[in-house]
Amino acid sequence: MIEAKGLTKKFGELTAVDAVTFSVAEGEVFGFLGPNGAGKTTTVRMLCCLISKTSGEARIGDYDVSKEQDSIKIRQMIGVVPDNVGLYEPLSAYKNLDLYGRLYGMTEMKRRESIQRYLTMLGLWEKRDVPAGTFSKGMKQKLAIARALIHDPEVLFMDEPTANLDPESAKTVRDFIMELKKEKRTIFLNSHNLDEVEKVCDKIAILNTKLMATGTPAELEGMVGARKVMIGLAQANGAVVESLSKKYPGLTASPDGMTLTFAPKDPEGQIPDIVEAVVRAGGRVRSAAVEGSTLEATYLQLVRRDAS
Amino acid sequence: MRLSQAWIVAAKDFATFTKKKNIVYTVLIIPLVIAVALPGVIFYVQHRPNGAAVSAAELTTLLPAFVFFYVIIAGFVPTTIASYSLVGEKLEKSIEPLLATPTTDGEILLGKGIAAFIPPMMAILGSSVLFMGLMDTFTHAALGYYYFPNWDAAAMLFVAVPLAVVMSVEWNVFVSSRVSDVRISQQLGTIVILPLAGLYVGGEVGIVPLGALSTPLYIAGALAVVDLLLLSVVRETFQRDVILTKWR
Ligand SMILES: Nc1ncnc2c1ncn2[C@@H]1O[C@H](COP(=O)(O)OP(=O)(O)OP(=O)(O)O)[C@@H](O)[C@H]1O
Ligand SMILES: [Mg+2]
Numbered sequence: 001m002i003e004a005k006g007l008t009k010k011f012g013e014l015t016a017v018d019a020v021t022f023s024v025a026e027g028e029v030f031g032f033l034g035p036n037g038a039g040k041t042t043t044v045r046m047l048c049c050l051i052s053k054t055s056g057e058a059r060i061g062d063y064d065v066s067k068e069q070d071s072i073k074i075r076q077m078i079g080v081v082p083d084n085v086g087l088y089e090p091l092s093a094y095k096n097l098d099l100y101g102r103l104y105g106m107t108e109m110k111r112r113e114s115i116q117r118y119l120t121m122l123g124l125w126e127k128r129d130v131p132a133g134t135f136s137k138g139m140k141q142k143l144a145i146a147r148a149l150i151h152d153p154e155v156l157f158m159d160e161p162t163a164n165l166d167p168e169s170a171k172t173v174r175d176f177i178m179e180l181k182k183e184k185r186t187i188f189l190n191s192h193n194l195d196e197v198e199k200v201c202d203k204i205a206i207l208n209t210k211l212m213a214t215g216t217p218a219e220l221e222g223m224v225g226a227r228k229v230m231i232g233l234a235q236a237n238g239a240v241v242e243s244l245s246k247k248y249p250g251l252t253a254s255p256d257g258m259t260l261t262f263a264p265k266d267p268e269g270q271i272p273d274i275v276e277a278v279v280r281a282g283g284r285v286r287s288a289a290v291e292g293s294t295l296e297a298t299y300l301q302l303v304r305r306d307a308s
Numbered sequence: 309m310r311l312s313q314a315w316i317v318a319a320k321d322f323a324t325f326t327k328k329k330n331i332v333y334t335v336l337i338i339p340l341v342i343a344v345a346l347p348g349v350i351f352y353v354q355h356r357p358n359g360a361a362v363s364a365a366e367l368t369t370l371l372p373a374f375v376f377f378y379v380i381i382a383g384f385v386p387t388t389i390a391s392y393s394l395v396g397e398k399l400e401k402s403i404e405p406l407l408a409t410p411t412t413d414g415e416i417l418l419g420k421g422i423a424a425f426i427p428p429m430m431a432i433l434g435s436s437v438l439f440m441g442l443m444d445t446f447t448h449a450a451l452g453y454y455y456f457p458n459w460d461a462a463a464m465l466f467v468a469v470p471l472a473v474v475m476s477v478e479w480n481v482f483v484s485s486r487v488s489d490v491r492i493s494q495q496l497g498t499i500v501i502l503p504l505a506g507l508y509v510g511g512e513v514g515i516v517p518l519g520a521l522s523t524p525l526y527i528a529g530a531l532a533v534v535d536l537l538l539l540s541v542v543r544e545t546f547q548r549d550v551i552l553t554k555w556r
Contacts, residue, residue, distance in 0.1 A: 091320075
């Protein structure tokens with residue numbers, strides 16, 4: 001649905017986005033992660049036909065972002081939640097949405113239906129006649145999301161939709177994204193919130209001017225070192241360590257003998273067996289957990305590696 | 309270019325203007341003052357207790373110069389509205405989502421132009437009707453006929469004034485793209501009246517025959533040329549790439 005090949009943007013001397021290649025399938029929620037200044041907004045703007053690209057290619061559906069005739073068709077099929085909400089503050093929530101409905105060529109009836117639907121879903125219907133300028137940040141963000149959906153777009157671009165929101169509003173927005181995901185919409189989500197991306201995305205790309213990695217959340221988690229099973233013992237027990245290391249080559253004990261660490265293929269799946277083996281050998285288990293490489297670890301490593 | 313799409317943008321601007329009372333006032337106040345003050349001056353001069361009344365000959369050079377005032381105010385009445393329409397949009401960052409809709413840059417520009425053109429134009433024409441009515445009332449005794457309406461005034465009001473409004477709107481679009489402060493933008497925006505004021509002074513000192521019927525047409529011709537030149541500059545400035553990456 002979304003495809004970028006060697007997509008590059010230069011602002012004079014500065015390369016903001018460097019030969020980025022990725023693709024997003026229909027119905028997929030794609031998380032675009034990167035630190036400040038990584039080029040996330042610039043990439044989205046190129047994909048949404050808002051700014052020109054310096055080189056490379058990008059397509060939305062069957063359309064090419066750099067072709068004048070295609071650009072209007074792309075803008076008809078996408079919805080954009082920009083990093084700044086950009087509402088018309090003197091106008092009411094309803095009027096803000098109605099204007100956009102008109103610009104997308106929707107009939108009055110369709111507009112009314114759609115506005116009611118999204119304002120209700122986002123809990124803003126009661127406030128429809130209130131000027132958008134008086135809304136809280138969270139409400140404005142929700143209104144901007146409703147605005148992006150008004151014409152029922154196939155593809156939705158969201159640039160850090162939960163940045164600056166309190167935890168509760170952020171959760172409402174996140175839950176709403178999950179709802180949209182059920183509707184099989186293709187969603188491109190810019191973020192630097194790792195938890196959020198991990199929760200809602202099918203696929204993640206890590207950007208730092210260049211594309212550092214792409215994959216499912218699980219694939220990315222496994223990228224930096226393997227994940228480990230950590231067994232905490234109630235008391236140090238040499239016999240347990242000896243018996244266990246025979247069964248699981250590679251298993252190590254901490255210097256105080258209280259923690260056993262092991263990195264099997266399927267850490268979660270192995271826990272019951274390992275615990276059983278510890279008990280058989282006469283040990284007592286205090287805790288069992290999987291630790292190690294998380295999305296955060298991968299992210300930090302990729303982003304730092306680039307900086308050094 | 310779809311006029312309907314431009315009209316949606318313009319209608320949105322009208323809706324925001326009406327919520328901003330000071331914009332409505334700035335558009336109305338100057339035309340209203342001109343419509344009342346100029347006839348007031350004539351009325352005062354005609355009725356001073358011990359001064360000579362203005363002669364018919366003097367009136368026929370004064371009145372066309374007064375009509376020319378409308379071309380001058382056409383140069384700055386649109387300033388507030390035009391700079392609010394663009395700088396406001398820039399400050400609220402609402403131009404980006406607007407550009408993300410299936411609306412072309414030209415359609416948005418035209419919409420903005422219509423929004424900044426119509427209210428000043430209506431205010432000026434409304435004011436001129438009041439102006440001519442009052443002037444006719446106050447000068448009929450001295451002239452022996454109703455001076456207004458006449459072709460000279462019609463040419464000024466229906467040809468030169470709209471062209472001056474267009475010039476002002478275009479100039480303001482250009483200025484708005486360079487500055488991000490509504491006040492500075494308004495101040496720079498009023499610069500366009502300087503050449504017009506120059507013409508007026510030329511009329512007063514006798515270089516420009518403001519009373520001749522051909523004069524409004526020359527002025528209109530010159531304005532039309534300036535409008536076209538500015539249009540090409542504005543079209544260069546008003547491109548999404550430029551708006552989102554170079555406007556400040
Ligand atoms: N109009 C512009 N002119 C010059 N440089 C720009 C322009 N827009 C962006 N840049 C630069 O391009 C780089 C990428 O910016 P971009 O806004 O795309 O980053 P981002 O990933 O969205 O960051 P953030 O998380 O802060 O939103 C930055 O170094 C930025 O300074
Ligand atoms: Mg950004």
